[in-house]
Amino acid sequence: MSAEHLFDAIGQIGADLVDSAAHTVPAVRPWRRWVATAAVMALLIAGAAMALPRLGTPDPAPDPLQTGRVAPIRTTMVLDGKIYYVDDDGELPDQTQLQSAIAGEPLEILPEHTGSSVLDQAVIYPTNDAEQMILQLKDELHTARTYGEFYGMEFGYEMASASSHETLFQVFVEPIENYFTFGLRFANPSELNEPALMMFFWAMLQARDAAGIRALEIEERQTVGTNGEWSYSAQEIRRILDQYLTGHSFTLTTGTFGILAMEPTAPIYPVLREAVFDDAARRMVLQVDVFADEGGSKLLRESTYTIQFTGSTYRYLSILDRRPDQPSEGTTAPKKPAD
Amino acid sequence: VDDSTIIELYWARQEQALVETDRKYGAYCRSIARNILKNADDSEECVNDTYMRAWNTIPPQRPAILQVFLGTITRNLSVNRFRANHTLKRGGGQLPMALEELEFCLPSVDTVEKKLEAAELGRLIDAFLRGLPERDRYMFIRRYWYVDSVREIARKLRMSEGTVKSNLFRTRQKLKDLLGREGVSL
Numbered sequence: 001m002s003a004e005h006l007f008d009a010i011g012q013i014g015a016d017l018v019d020s021a022a023h024t025v026p027a028v029r030p031w032r033r034w035v036a037t038a039a040v041m042a043l044l045i046a047g048a049a050m051a052l053p054r055l056g057t058p059d060p061a062p063d064p065l066q067t068g069r070v071a072p073i074r075t076t077m078v079l080d081g082k083i084y085y086v087d088d089d090g091e092l093p094d095q096t097q098l099q100s101a102i103a104g105e106p107l108e109i110l111p112e113h114t115g116s117s118v119l120d121q122a123v124i125y126p127t128n129d130a131e132q133m134i135l136q137l138k139d140e141l142h143t144a145r146t147y148g149e150f151y152g153m154e155f156g157y158e159m160a161s162a163s164s165h166e167t168l169f170q171v172f173v174e175p176i177e178n179y180f181t182f183g184l185r186f187a188n189p190s191e192l193n194e195p196a197l198m199m200f201f202w203a204m205l206q207a208r209d210a211a212g213i214r215a216l217e218i219e220e221r222q223t224v225g226t227n228g229e230w231s232y233s234a235q236e237i238r239r240i241l242d243q244y245l246t247g248h249s250f251t252l253t254t255g256t257f258g259i260l261a262m263e264p265t266a267p268i269y270p271v272l273r274e275a276v277f278d279d280a281a282r283r284m285v286l287q288v289d290v291f292a293d294e295g296g297s298k299l300l301r302e303s304t305y306t307i308q309f310t311g312s313t314y315r316y317l318s319i320l321d322r323r324p325d326q327p328s329e330g331t332t333a334p335k336k337p338a339d
Numbered sequence: 340v341d342d343s344t345i346i347e348l349y350w351a352r353q354e355q356a357l358v359e360t361d362r363k364y365g366a367y368c369r370s371i372a373r374n375i376l377k378n379a380d381d382s383e384e385c386v387n388d389t390y391m392r393a394w395n396t397i398p399p400q401r402p403a404i405l406q407v408f409l410g411t412i413t414r415n416l417s418v419n420r421f422r423a424n425h426t427l428k429r430g431g432g433q434l435p436m437a438l439e440e441l442e443f444c445l446p447s448v449d450t451v452e453k454k455l456e457a458a459e460l461g462r463l464i465d466a467f468l469r470g471l472p473e474r475d476r477y478m479f480i481r482r483y484w485y486v487d488s489v490r491e492i493a494r495k496l497r498m499s500e501g502t503v504k505s506n507l508f509r510t511r512q513k514l515k516d517l518l519g520r521e522g523v524s525l
Contacts, residue, residue: 002445003438005457010441010483011414012461015407017468021480022367022406155508171505 153277153309156284160275169272172307173288176203176319177270188318190249197248201237204244246308246315269294270303282309283317299324342405349397356397357390364406368413374486375417375434376424385420389413414484433486440507441483444515460523467517471510478503479510 159168192200241248274287286305292298301324306317340359348356368389372382389412402408421434468476474496481487481495489507493500 003441006441006444006460007418007434007438007483009457009460009464011411011418012458013465013468013480013484015404015411017465017476017480018407018410018484019404021477021484022410024477159508170500 153282153284153314156275156307156309157277160277168275168286169270169288172284172314173270173272173286173305176305176316177268177288177290188247190247192248197241197245198237200245201240204240244315246317268292268300269296271296283307284309342402345405346397346401349394350401357394360390360393360405360409361386364409367406368409371410371413371485372417374488375414375421377433381420381424382417385413385416388416392416410485414486433488437483437486440511443508444511444518463517463521463523464514467514471513475506475510478506482507 156168156172159171269291271289271291272286273289274285276285276287277283278285284307286307288303288305289296290300290303292300302322304318304320306319308315308317340363345356345359345363348359365386368386369382372385373379376382376385389409392412393409400408418434468479471479478492478496481492482489487495489500489503493503496503
């Protein structure tokens, strides 16, 4: 009854608020518009495979918690002037067609320090305060408030205990499944090559946006290129990777990263089977079964996401896959079950 | 036909008021009713009842925003119809899910209790919403006033459902904190 009372009270809010929500849809931020534009451009572009190691996980248990539906994104990116394709259909792209498409829509890449402003030189350090960060501008330190919060372990607990497994899935798994189905699977992040790291960086930008975190130097930057492409400096990329991925080996020192095109592919159907917490280690392990069909009859792989929480931030320690025809191996999953 | 003309038709007791209301706001009212009831027949009855309620209350009332006036009636009638048809939190539609999400906002029982009437609590929530960023406010109202599905909100904002859900989660968390600080017991 309490929730109903609250629902009734929400019905009492000002008519102007209700009216506004009926007529005004908040503006889409520039880099969201860019994604839509890039998706159109992607129709001209095909992709190729990029394979990374796939390791083992334990046998699954029955009783899936929540099913999701994900359309993995086929992506074409440029990194230091080279073009990379991230997708798993195994076919090489038509280079002539691709170059022609890009030539028709020239991409402008900003050198790391060209036209830099104060914000371009900023370094942001997250703190344990969910809404506070340290902003370093040249040699001066400032504190600033973020727009939102990072996701801490308490968020994971809350979602697991409230049976909001779908949200748990969408925050911690979906960004990876959307953008990394084609290759970013790792036990040791040092194995990752730069294109894969770039995709990880891109997904974490998406995840940060979902968490309401505005990266000042990115959000404030104008789009570049005729299609509104974005580019990111090595400094920005490194900072994001440092925050979300442990032990990566990232050597890019000059140049920028840009996404040329993104295109949804055939959907897959991940099922979040289990969320396991390790209080002492501040870790959460998500067991995910990925199916080719909505009915869950064709298992593509079993994935284990191990996520480390530090304060109110999190990092991916590993993402381990096991194909149905692979034997079971050991696991890094903590054994303590969730309540 | 603008709203002031429609309202004058009501005041003149001309049934054309109902025709113009349905023409301009019929789809709007139906979408609210369907979000809650998920039943075309029940929704249609609620919309018709909305028109009758408007007919009986204008005059003496003169709504400042006719659309919201009608939408509020539709929302209340639809919720009452839902309550009559179901035990809340069971059955289909978005309402049970919205209620389940709102349960998260309820303060713990050991806070200092302060019973608030819906109107008073509504004013508290109103002030809370006005302090939110526009996008968060939009999501909250679309979800818990209009009872839109998360998918629909995501479509309107061109966002992923996960983004919408996580934003709603943070807003509910903030509302929970506020209600806790205010010592509100529902």
